[in-house]
Amino acid sequence: MNSYWKKFYNNEFVTMVLSFSVAAIAWEMAVGLFSIPQWLLPPPTAIVTEIYQSAGYLWQNTLVTIEEILLGFVLACVAGTLLGIVIAYSPVMGKTLYKFLVATQSVPKVAITPLLVVWLGLGMAPKIIMVFLLCFFPIMVNMVSGLQSVNRELLDLAEVMGADWLQSFLKIRFPAALPHLFNGLRVSISLAVIGAIISEFVCADQGLGYSLLVSSSQLKGPLTFSVVTILAFVGIALFSIVAWMEKLICPWAKTTAAEDRNNSEKNS
């Protein structure tokens, strides 16, 4: 009985559902108890009802935002990975381009969103570019550090075997760098959601960021909260997809982390 309870308690999903339910109930009761108006803070039931009633509208805007996120993210994956490879392999690029890119990071990218609108217009382009700009750097940096931190002995091994450039890249260096790359991807996918929303705040006529802005300016509390809820789910879903792909593509990467956790649990 005791161990069964422990297993139940240790299940991350179960604890998450439990804590969210408790929070939701407390929230619902607080709103009723202090009779807070809906435009200020709607209760969870009102939010759920709103999501159900405005499903079509929310769905359309969600698709727009997801499209911006995915396009920007995929673009950043391709560019970040390729540029990371070039920088890791070329000492000249490492000294010049890399330093330059690092320096540009001190510009707060969100601040140039209005400029992007001026340059690229009102459509999807400025949003995609903003997502791209936010995602690109973590991917590129992690690709570079992954390729550069490959075990010396593995590189010597490639050389002793007489592997050419491409073989040593495909068979040793790139797979060895994959766990690093996925660290970058996980950071980036979270940034991607932020990038899309912020640029929709600045100028848009559709998307979740746009609905958020409009509904809150019209004091439509339940709708605003519905959008926030959906955004949270979109963020979690995208992050989970990246984590799942990591498990699928480089299952060896996480073993160390899991082993470490097991060991520390045993020791404590």
Next chain:
Amino acid sequence: MTTLLSLEGIKKTYWPASNQTITALGKIDLEVQDREFITIVGPSGCGKTTILKLISGVLKPTKGRILVEGIPLQNSHRQLLGMVFQQPALLPWRTVLDNVLLPCEVKGQDMHKARALAEELLGLVGLNNFINRNPRELSYGMQQRVSICRALISDPRILLMDEPFAALDAITRFEISRLLLEIWSVKKNTVLFVTHNIQEAVFLADRVVVMTPRPGRIASIVDVPLPRPRTEKHLYDPSFSSCAETIHQLLGLNAL
């Protein structure tokens, strides 16, 4: 006996910074006979790894030359080489079998034949039940055995081993040493084996190369007169002890 490998007046200087040089190897002259088992002992930092890296072609000597069967070392000689590193250096995304097959893939050999040979080698080192496992599921000693198989798969004329058993406990270490000698007696490779362990050096070798502290030179080469095949009995043989003592003194004197 023919000379397979000769190092002639090898010097190696590292340039870690523009205003700094480290002379790793003073002047090394060494002739290695075909099918000989050579062990190299010396204090830490005396350039043992550097010697192996020079022979494997990963590094170029600052002075002197390396000849393989009388021909200066060139890239095509990599076909003759197998190397075992101090760490197993296995690829965690490949199974045990695929790790062993890596050199054959790189060299574009007939994979069907290679696979059969890999399975045979893994059986020889007692890993037939682990062929499709992930290296992470293996103990350190087992991983090191896999890396030995990987070095042996291309049937190298010259086998370079850089303290391959350093991280193993005494029992596993002795077992693997025995295994290595067994394989060597069948395959008849030429082996250069670096170690910190005097007992191991004597037990394995035909000749033990004893080095001085940096800059590394050859202090002396000690012949081991013990017969083959070697067994644990030889560990208590008087000539074993006298060899070990000689080496001990050579190292001890140099440390002063």
